[in-house]
Amino acid sequence: MKSTAVLLIDCPDRRGLVARVSGLLYEHGANILHADQHQDHELGLFFMRVEWGIGPADGGALDEVGGRGNRPADAFDGNFDLDGFRAAFAVLARELNMRWQLTSSARRPRVAIFCSQYLHCVADLLHRSSTGELDCEIPVIVSNHREVESLSGFYGIPFEYLPVTAAAKAESEARQMALLEQNEIDLVVLARYMQILSPAFVARYPAAIINVHHSFLPAFTGARPYHAAHARGVKLIGATSHYVTDLLDDGPIIEQDVARISHRDQVEDLVARGRDLERVVLARAVRWHLDRRILCYGNKTVVFD
Amino acid sequence: MKSTAVLLIDCPDRRGLVARVSGLLYEHGANILHADQHQDHELGLFFMRVEWGIGPADGGALDEVGGRGNRPADAFDGNFDLDGFRAAFAVLARELNMRWQLTSSARRPRVAIFCSQYLHCVADLLHRSSTGELDCEIPVIVSNHREVESLSGFYGIPFEYLPVTAAAKAESEARQMALLEQNEIDLVVLARYMQILSPAFVARYPAAIINVHHSFLPAFTGARPYHAAHARGVKLIGATSHYVTDLLDDGPIIEQDVARISHRDQVEDLVARGRDLERVVLARAVRWHLDRRILCYGNKTVVFD
Amino acid sequence: MKSTAVLLIDCPDRRGLVARVSGLLYEHGANILHADQHQDHELGLFFMRVEWGIGPADGGALDEVGGRGNRPADAFDGNFDLDGFRAAFAVLARELNMRWQLTSSARRPRVAIFCSQYLHCVADLLHRSSTGELDCEIPVIVSNHREVESLSGFYGIPFEYLPVTAAAKAESEARQMALLEQNEIDLVVLARYMQILSPAFVARYPAAIINVHHSFLPAFTGARPYHAAHARGVKLIGATSHYVTDLLDDGPIIEQDVARISHRDQVEDLVARGRDLERVVLARAVRWHLDRRILCYGNKTVVFD
């Protein structure tokens, strides 16, 4: 993997935005690897994601599928001046009324995983992280149960047991938030974490808490969605990953998937089938977030693929 | 295609049901072509579908995929005594507290199609009917618009224009129901018919009115579901076919399917993608109903495939 | 629908391509509606599609889903100088070694449909064309069978019956090609047309003949793929739309889809299920081609969505 920078932009739409941004990158010598735009014509908004090389590869061994022998010679840039570009871009962004993030792969995002007693999602995320599929640090796993402790140990990740009771919920959250501060967490992943976060917690991490809900939202919000799906007699079940907002199960949807069921499937079959959906839907959302492919606007997401 | 009989059963579960039913069929010499059972262990219910040969093939030319040369010689039965079996089975059914339907392919179901101005579903059903994929008679097409008239003409099916106004809704329905009576209709298919049927109409055709709703129910009930899906920012859209009951969009679900969308898709893209879902989801439901594969119980369906 | 221009580009990758193209469009006052790029890093190739407004809307009535009331005021441009831009772009394209196509929605593509005795694909295309989903003219339908004649008549499209025999194949093709010439055909759609076109025919329409093959290519090339799929015992069947090249069933794949089957499905069930796949897979390919979303390179396609 090579070092890259990613620029995410959203702003009011107007003529010449692509020309202005790509022109500035060209002036600074950027070798663009990926560029993607989107316009919401109804709302008059423009969205853009650009990724370009900023330094040599990190020297890791090539994996089995590598061997990109005939990549153009200049694809690995040695000395892109990211700070210089940042300063120049800030001027342009102000002029064009842009919201923007400019990040470098040199800093790996730091992720905290929260879970309760069901471990399929956390086990999946840890495995993917261990194989390099998720490019992040995971400095801490937080749970109100002890089931995840040995798994955390296997992957060498500190585990924090923070039971949550109705009486002492505020105190528990204060300890959680202190942990996140200490560990400089960028992203919180709720991997089937069964507690509802307070508005104060949510407000502290806007578009930086990802949850997986075990239904095809907006159907079957709230508790026990597989029971509700079974009772309604649906023919497909689903899972949804989304950013957490104040309204329960109502945040911007990142990814959804479904699986076919039949009258033969009891609730426990839905639970089992659903676990496969939850894993995949959550993992995709986390990967896209880490790759800075997601832009939120209103209550929706743009996911550049 | 050969002549077959289909027996559909539901009853309280108890030991020996399969043995009793299959034993009686065996005594009467039935050559079972398909048999399927289902037990709802929670509710203690038993469901069964059996299909067997009752007479020679109808003599139609073999289609391209035919040529089942090595079918056992006795698969085409000449003389199953359906009336005799019916009388014997009625005794058993009473003893075992069964609800049951025994139908013969000798009588083709008679279907009325209702539509409004969008023709994709009705065009699809008519094409499938013309190719033999749907084994039914369609003696009448009813619409509150005139768009379907030329299509009806092309397929040689009588078209009845019955405008529906708020003021004269009861009168319109009375005319519709008279048409259904005259044409001895067994099944009403609402192929994007934009009017809501009265409780009296619905009560007249229990589990015999199939509707297609352009969302993944129970999400986005009611009007303009594609607009609602777009506003919520879902990543998959769906369509649902179901039996019509008194509660709008709440009847037993027969089939559902979904398609992936992205932030690039505007409402009109959802409408276009959704048409393909609606067609397929409605056509499957109608075919399964005509093949007597569906049993309703509570607010759900068993679909024997 | 409004008048737009589409520019499709492929060329060797190098820095500044997006900046150069978008800069030129900006200079000419283009209001970009959609822009998409792709880089094949292995082969060092760059692909781009840009669409922008060139004139007022065509004045057609807004459809049910329209109502884009808050679109920016300048979205409908009155007077983009397409010829001027074309001349300027030709200079740039020469410098950067680009292959390119610049087309305007003012000229609707002209499509010939070829079919044999199975009508599900042609019926589907004609219905979609009649509802405006496919933005093209269909001046002629060609078949070596007569089954499609009445359908052609219903849609008011001239039908040409051209039987093909082994002995007179060259003569038949000569007549076909003359028909295509007379009708100024841009795209030939083989909607389950059961004859193999000669290399000379194929060479005459590079990347302009779309076929649908009733399997998930490259599995089950050649004749009777559903029989082959049934014999192999696969659990999913597929369909593939592709551009026609000299090698049978080997051209660049445009779209594929699959459906789940089970041991219960006989060959005729696969045929029936497959028809739904074929329709959708072919219709998508035709729509994307008409919207100029497809670039061929090597034996592959880039499909900008």
Next chain:
Amino acid sequence: MKSTAVLLIDCPDRRGLVARVSGLLYEHGANILHADQHQDHELGLFFMRVEWGIGPADGGALDEVGGRGNRPADAFDGNFDLDGFRAAFAVLARELNMRWQLTSSARRPRVAIFCSQYLHCVADLLHRSSTGELDCEIPVIVSNHREVESLSGFYGIPFEYLPVTAAAKAESEARQMALLEQNEIDLVVLARYMQILSPAFVARYPAAIINVHHSFLPAFTGARPYHAAHARGVKLIGATSHYVTDLLDDGPIIEQDVARISHRDQVEDLVARGRDLERVVLARAVRWHLDRRILCYGNKTVVFD
């Protein structure tokens, strides 16, 4: 979970098979939980799976979704005479020329997992086994690499490192087969095991070795299927689980699934997407085998769901 027996049957089709089998079960007092039949009319074959209760539940705690409070009182049978039934059934089976297996959940199948350096499938199977989703014993994990050693340790499963070299392949296989013997293995799962088993090995475990191939078979057999899929430009990738036979990648297919890709996906993206398919497709096959839902005939499977 309760104790159940499963009877799997295949035989030439004839009248009365269901009646005979279900009658015998009824005589012996069986409470049938699931019954399923299939007839292959082309080949004149009959297949049946019946599952019934044979003893009290195993006393495990009810899981979260349990609570089947209103199950009929007689669903948990205390004393089904399995040996008596087996003796009686053997007589019937001989008369009707049946092949059959009668198994009891009292004996949990014993599974050996073989893998090489890629661990996603084995990690997935071990996690599913640990949560009870796969009802089996896993007494040994065998690999020609050491990567799986710590994972084996975490789950407390003996790990056997058996390097395979071309020179000493026969010797390695002899040691593998000895291990399988010692551990009384019923099922061998090749979880991305990169060595080809000899015909002698395969012959020793007919329909008892499950492999996952990382393509949608029969497309892309052999090595490096993702490279081949990328080269061909397919729009969907797949994975296939199948029983191993002498012919490479040609055994009876148990399950297949696909995922959509685009021109943006490089080979390494296919590899990453494919891992999710491989996991699910292999896990389903193993679960269905353990639940004795699969019957092989010819080169195909019947999978009762």
